[in-house]
Amino acid sequence: MTDSIQKLKNLLITRLKLKVDADQITEDTQLFGPEGLGLDSIDVLELVVGIKKEFGVEISDRQTAEKVFTSVGSINKYIEENR
């Protein structure tokens, strides 16, 4: 497991105040819907700010956001490619 995914999991749990353990989150975990983390659009804004602060990676347009914010793995991939 890469360093960034662990940091990303911590970021998700602390910034979004998720009531799950880091072990329960995998790269395949979806961000939206009852099967996933159940995030909403306001959470996405919180994540955009958190990712910029923690990893220095900026997401500033809707098309990129739609691509990046699907699963935990897709966020991690984008961070790894752009940090």
Next chain:
Amino acid sequence: MKRIVLVTGGSKGIGRAVVTAFAEAGDAVIVSCCRSLNEAEALRLELFPKNDAIFIEQANVADYAQIKRMINNVMEKHGRIDVLVNNAGITRDSFLMLMSERDWSDVIDINLTGVFNCSKAVSEYMISQRGGVIINIASLSGIIGLPGQTNYSAAKGGVIAFTKALAKELAHFGIRVNAVAPGVIETEIINSLNEKVKHNFLDNIPLKRFGRPDEVASVVRFLASQEASYITGETICVTGGLP
């Protein structure tokens, strides 16, 4: 005498209903569109049995040179413009933090600068005529502000303020300027939403249904008529009770 009515963005949605309402009342209607020429032509053919005075002009409202050319064409062909309905508009929704500069400027250019361009181009003729009516299609979004629509809310709020200011400038010449602010109207955009989102919308609307394009069009026609002769600088909400 037939009135000469110009409707921008007249081939689809609310614009289409506005064109239909004026055409059915016997006015000559110029449908201005940018990319939807096929839809405009289909509308012209549909209305033809009732009214053969429907004309199509292609121009991008965001481009003053194109609008000036279009208005000059209309004046050459018809000799006057009695009613301008500034309806052309687009949405490019996203939260501000995820909004590209392009999404911001496209919405401002078409929804707000487009109103400036068309109003400026017709006003010199309306002043010479000593009469005319300008009706701007605003939005509830421009009054209450909607999340994900900072660009659209800013543009439509701008249109409402523009309406008030221009009404004061042109009142002296017998020209009235008003706006209509529709709420959630059944158009392609609304029909494409999923049932859950539609339900959430409906829950918040006092009349518990979406508006129909013809319900907006009838208010536009009223504002363009002599029955509204003492109304100017006003914005009329057609929102089913919102906000």
